[in-house]
Amino acid sequence: xxxxxxxxxxxxxxxxxxxxxxxxxxxxxxxxxxxxxxxxxxxxxxxxxxxxxxxxxxxxxxxxxxxxxxxxxxxxxxxxxxxxxxxxxxxxxxxxxxxxxxxxxxxxxxxxxxxxxxxxxxxxxxxxxxxxxxxxxxxxxxxxxxxxxxxxxxxxxxxxxxxxxxxxxxxxxxxxxxxxxxxxxxxxxx
Numbered sequence: 001x002x003x004x005x006x007x008x009x010x011x012x013x014x015x016x017x018x019x020x021x022x023x024x025x026x027x028x029x030x031x032x033x034x035x036x037x038x039x040x041x042x043x044x045x046x047x048x049x050x051x052x053x054x055x056x057x058x059x060x061x062x063x064x065x066x067x068x069x070x071x072x073x074x075x076x077x078x079x080x081x082x083x084x085x086x087x088x089x090x091x092x093x094x095x096x097x098x099x100x101x102x103x104x105x106x107x108x109x110x111x112x113x114x115x116x117x118x119x120x121x122x123x124x125x126x127x128x129x130x131x132x133x134x135x136x137x138x139x140x141x142x143x144x145x146x147x148x149x150x151x152x153x154x155x156x157x158x159x160x161x162x163x164x165x166x167x168x169x170x171x172x173x174x175x176x177x178x179x180x181x182x183x184x185x186x187x188x189x190x
Contacts, residue, residue: 125154
């Protein structure tokens with residue numbers, strides 16, 4: 001049997017750019033929005049494997065205790081990364097979705113407020129956490145997730161995304177707060 005774990009940690013084969021596997025849907029969900037759809041990347045076995053492999057390659061030698069993924073696409077990317085790195089996975093969910101006792105953080109949306117939550121026992125003081133999601137746009141959800149992790153005594157090692165939309169400002173917002181940000185690809189000015 002082939003050692004799958006070892007192959008995930010080897011340097012990623014540059015057989016296909018991840019960005020080329022992401023579909024753009026114009027005017028969704030609103031007029032003027034260019035929606036970056038990662039379902040085309042995820043359904044492609046090479047695309048999914050390359051995405052997970054590239055993230056694992058970056059973080060394999062970092063001192064990380066847990067992977068935290070933001071609902072819902074952060075689960076799809078973060079869980080296989082946690083598995084490959086032999087770490088635990090912590091879901092950060094929308095309000096009311098977790099069954100046990102939670103702590104939460106409210107954050108501003110374009111047209112109102114929202115809330116994300118995490119189980120009270122998910123992060124221990126001093127845990128070094130990699131935050132994972134599919135996309136960084138305005139950065140509001142990621143910022144709330146960082147605050148939530150830090151309020152529990154965790155340390156965010158880095159915020160990792162498949163896609164960065166730098167023109168929207170989320171990366172700069174997180175970096176202004178001292179966070180390290182990494183993305184596999186970006187769609188700037190597109």
